[in-house]
Amino acid sequence: MMYKAFVKAVSCYYPNRTVTNEQLVSEFPEWTVEKIANKVGVHSRHIVDENETAVDLAIKAGECLFTEYSLIKREDIDFILLCTQSPDFFLPSSSCIVQAKLGLLTNCGAFDFNLGCSGYIYGLAVAKGLICGGIAKNVLLITAETYSKYLHPRDKGNRTIFGDASSATIISTDGFAEIGHFVLGTDGSGAENLIVKTGASRTPYKANDLKFDENGNPQSSDYLYMNGSEIFSFTQHNVPIIVKQTLERNGLTLNDVDLTVFHQANKYMLEFLRKKIKIPHDKFFINMAEVGNTVSSSIPIALKAAQTSNRLYGNTLLCGFGVGYSWGGCILRVIK
The missing domain is CATH 3.40.47.10 (Thiolase/Chalcone synthase)
Structure with missing residues (x-):
């Protein structure tokens, strides 16, 4: 069955x-x-x-x-x-x-x-x-x-x-929404660009190696480290590909998409991606002003907000990307 x-x-x-x-x-x-x-x-x-x-x-x-x-x-x-x-x-x-x-x-x-x-x-x-x-x-x-x-x-x-x-x-x-086909991917060569190095089995004890760069920003193995430029490079290169592959996997074109919900990374990155992929404003959902980047919760939070504001209908494209590196895309077909 x-x-x-x-x-x-x-x-x-x-x-x-x-x-x-x-x-x-x-x-x-x-x-x-x-x-x-x-x-x-x-x-x-x-x-x-x-x-x-x-x-x-x-x-x-x-x-x-x-x-x-x-x-x-x-x-x-x-x-x-x-x-x-x-x-x-x-x-x-x-x-x-x-x-x-x-x-x-x-x-x-x-x-x-x-x-x-x-x-x-x-x-x-x-x-x-x-x-x-x-x-x-x-x-x-x-x-x-x-x-x-x-x-x-x-x-x-x-x-x-x-x-x-x-x-x-x-x-x-x-x-209310049928789950379509997925595109998933991984590139662990970027693991060290977003990482907390200590606390687990590889390095169980704190390194206590805190230092500050020339701009006064802390750098430590004991806290989250994010190489912003490398993360941005990964994102701007890969997300358009993920979107293209997800559409193809589901037999759709960008014109068939009624709403796009990306991982809510930050406003600058989202607007950059929207323009690069040529997604219209009215088909692109941003919902982070009062919550920030909530990692794995950012897409469902945005989905809920879109549903509450009657923006969720037709073919909704979801795309998540980040730490790992890891990424995924799928289509939700909203039916009611």
């Missing part, structure tokens, strides 16, 4: 604490509120408290979904996929903890996967495989990230960009 897979519901959760551009400028007076907003496209971002983790956000996103969609029952969930790069523990899997905290049945499969900005696309692909393979009927895909824990307090560049958030999506045998 052939199955189809659909996105059935999407919910999001944000930590209570926010950091505004005004607050950042008070710490970095050489910047201005306008400069941050114009270049990055972010006015404020949500940040977890010290004792708040990605698992906490994941649970909150799940609870939001069950509250928002009362017809979706906990006992109907038969698989959990949790995408995070900031798990609570090396073991057990965070998805196992989430299963128990959400009160889901024990006949529910669950596993974590470690991906960043392409994570939602990969999650949709795995969920579709589980549905079409007859392994599951209702998959709960959760993204939860707390990059703020990886940022040095003096890292003004990354602190303006990243925010913490989570999302919960039901992929099922019915829903």
Whole structure:
């Protein structure tokens, strides 16, 4: 029997604490509120408290979904996929903890996967495989990230960009958008251009090698390092190719696309890509002003915002790209 897979519901959760551009400028007076907003496209971002983790956000996103969609029952969930790069523990899997905290049945499969900005696309692909393979009927895909824990307090560049958030999506045998075909890719040769080098098995102990460059920006193996120029080079070269391949894989042209939702990296990069690929303004969705770059949660957050504002219809092209390097694209065919 052939199955189809659909996105059935999407919910999001944000930590209570926010950091505004005004607050950042008070710490970095050489910047201005306008400069941050114009270049990055972010006015404020949500940040977890010290004792708040990605698992906490994941649970909150799940609870939001069950509250928002009362017809979706906990006992109907038969698989959990949790995408995070900031798990609570090396073991057990965070998805196992989430299963128990959400009160889901024990006949529910669950596993974590470690991906960043392409994570939602990969999650949709795995969920579709589980549905079409007859392994599951209702998959709960959760993204939860707390990059703020990886940022040095003096890292003004990354602190303006990243925010913490989570999302919960039901992929099922019915829903409002059929999931089309995927294009996925990996180039691990770029791994060191976006990395936290210490803390895991390769280098378990802190390096304590903090130094500052000529512009006063911190550099340390113990915090997130992003080579902005290399990431931009990777993105501007690869994303147009991903879009072309995704359209071809789904038998579409760019004119057939009603809405484009990219990973919400930063405003400058998104506008650069939009112009390079020649996507019209009215078919390109940006939603990061109040949340920032939320890594694997950025696409579902944008999807939810597009749905709420009645922008989500027809053929919607999704594209995620970033840390790894890793990338993915797919088409959602919105049917109602």
